[in-house]
Amino acid sequence: MAETMTAGPASMAAVPAPGDALLTIENLQAWYGESHILHGMDFHVRPGEVVTLLGRNGAGKTTTLKSIMGIIGKRTGSIRFDNHDISRTSSDKIARLGVAFCPEERGIFASLDVRENLMLPPQVRPGGLSLEQIFELFPNLKERLRSQGTKLSGGEQQMLAIARILRTGARFLMLDEPTEGLAPVIIQQIGHTIARLKNEGFTILLVEQNFRFAATVADRYYIVEHGKIIDGFANSELEANMDKLHTYLGV
């Protein structure tokens, strides 16, 4: 842990968050009922960055995103987004500040058709993608508008889950393992989408197990273990950190 922290300005793990950060997390702790899952997370995301949380299964990555979104039983510590303290805010109000969440299980609604799924999240800010822009990104969806949401293939469901939050005008996206269980061509398509969103100035907090995929889009990485950030480095330092990364992820 100590080595990368002193490795230069690009190493962020313990550096105080810069004043211009869009999202700043300090000493975040979270619980599911009695079980204490997050034990003091500290990290930040700057506007326009793609930041990836890496870590083994059960490390607490999903719990971190849920805590930011305000959909966890109990959380303490500080969560600042766009100069608002959101650590006690309800999730609908957090969404209205421009935070959008694409859950790991995708959360496609079976009782809604594809169009209804797509139109479900309300617009929270002006400037969301139009339906045309969405169909240009994900042509498959256009063909399936009348299908039941859960009748889509896994890949199409993932596209739908991403597409529907692009409509809302939210500029901060949290994507939880968007490539999990998908075929290589679809992973590639999702990679292109994320790269394009980044170009257009979206800020993205990504959770991934697949760090080869993450490497194609991320600016920085944080390693999560046992509910804490134990390391962090920039994409340019990825090669130098490869050995450690293999140890952390157990691959």
Next chain:
Amino acid sequence: MSINLQALMAQLLVGLINGSFYALLSLGLAVIFGMLNIINFAHGAVYMMGAFCAYFLLNVMGIGYWPALIIAPIVVGIFGMILERTMLQWLAGLDHLYGLLLTFGMALIIQGVFQNYFGSSGLPYAIPAELQGGMNLGFMFLPIYRGWVVICSLIVCLATWFLIERTRLGANLRAATENPTLVRAFGINVPRMITLTYGLGVGLAALAGVLSAPINQVRPLMGADLIIVVFAVVVIGGMGSIMGSIITGFALGIVEGLTKYFYPEASNTVVFVLMVLVLLVKPSGLTGRTT
């Protein structure tokens, strides 16, 4: 056996009218169950309140049947929303049993209060002038008010179905039934939606109460008697589907009417016999979810 068409038609009409009330009431129960996960035992009490509301509007304020058809569901709906805000919302996430006990208790209190002031006898409510009289259809005589009840109930049921299955608002509702946490995380105020849904379900029951006032008189226990049958209807239809509860409501009314003609001795029990059969074969109901 020879069939007396006139008598058969008369029983079918009675069945259709009962079915109209079953459909409106079981529809409201299904809507409430979907969003709140509560089996609303107060449903009969709010039905009764709808009828009383129409009675007060007429006798205290001089407001007639047609405005009451709108005002009573709104007034009782608001009363329901207050119950949801102050009590039911705290049961979210708990076992069905708590909601059932709480709403059952509320029903007893509401009915007790009305009984205290009005006893158990019925108060008359006249059929509005426009709907008095009847029509000779050739094979039978149709009292106009009864025809109106069937048509009004059908329209309101189908409009509710359309609202839930075909509109944007309905899509929010269906989604929140499936996964309220995620819907809220998209920026939708789910708690407010739950309150409005309870208001909608209760308002439908109150509307049924207003419709029934000229037919059945206005009595504190009018809902308590009816709701037992409606719960059997709901068990048979299953709670999962809006259209399912509408169709089951009308269908069972008709089955009752036919039984009254062909085997009158069983007309009061046929719904319960069907309920037992359905429970044995498909416990989640004919259109219900299997969870």
